[in-house]
Amino acid sequence: MAVQKELFSSRIMSWYTSNKRDLPWRNTNDPFKIWLSEIILQQTRVDQGMPYYYKFIEAFPTIKDLASAPQEQVLKLWQGLGYYSRARNLHIAAQFIATELDGEFPITYKDLLALKGVGDYTASAVGSICYNLPTAVVDGNVYRVLSRLFGIATPINTTEGIKEFKKLAQHLLFKKDTGTYNQAVMEFGARFCTPANPDCDHCIFNDSCVAYKTERVSELPVKLKKTKVRKRYFNYIVLLDSELQTKLHQRTEKGIWQQLYQFPLVETNKIVTSVELMKDDCFKKIESEYKLEELILFNEVPVIHKLSHQHLITHFWIVSVKSTIENGIKISALPDYAVPVLIENFISKFPPFK
DNA sequence: GACGCGTGGCA
């Protein structure tokens, strides 16, 4: 092995002591807050998640507060952060803890893992940070640090890779203080052993890093590429009546933005003209519910909203409604609804909604 | 085991 276990842990712990950021969830022992921070930080940068952490602990100082909140409020607070299943599962888990566990936060790896939205990484992180459980974390940072230090080219997104890196991480774990150690490795990966242009010449491991010595730093870790992007064509029908009401629908189907709100949607298989749009069955269904005036295309140039796996080529169509919209919502109430960024951006640009 | 799930920053 390139680096002795004790050498690795002592150097990484020392580096962390001098270089760790002062983050709010590092100044608490409250398992609820540690857990919350870990959920927020899944696939999310610290800078992006920080304001959400503050919003949540202010709105929900305790698990009980979160558990008793309506889902709508939780999703509204989560709006803009993405991966909304995290918010739904966080809420479900809080309710589970409050009711089934009598408010007692789980203290074993197995019980942590049983919470919705908590997988191997999060159970290991919370368990180590809160209870010094002997569970090593393996996140994107750990993959990068270990693959480079030990020159491991096994693809990290394969069953074999996951198993191999978990085993190595578990072997290296510094048992005296697993929480600090886990955070140290992640912090080192996030702040020093970066994906691009790491400062290897000044690295504490440049005497022993296999990737550095063999000039393979930029090639590691290895990740198999996958998933092509699907194109979809969205036509949002923005209704507006004389009483300053509009209409929102909640997305209840599987897929993106579950439980979030949007304007009535007509999805097509290509960019359509107003004539083509009016021929669409889905549009006709909306049309039959209201007395519509003419369709006005808000954006000639489509908004291309890019998600990880989809490009949403989007047009917004403005329609005045002669009658009063049934179960419509006041424009002034729009801010109460959790909406995707795509919708929020439109609302902020459409004069009557600003 | 592969795939779907958001948003934003960076080279």
Add this chain to the structure above:
DNA sequence: TTGCCAAGCGT
């Protein structure tokens, strides 16, 4: 402009 990446998880 494009692709990759970010403290992953559920199905």
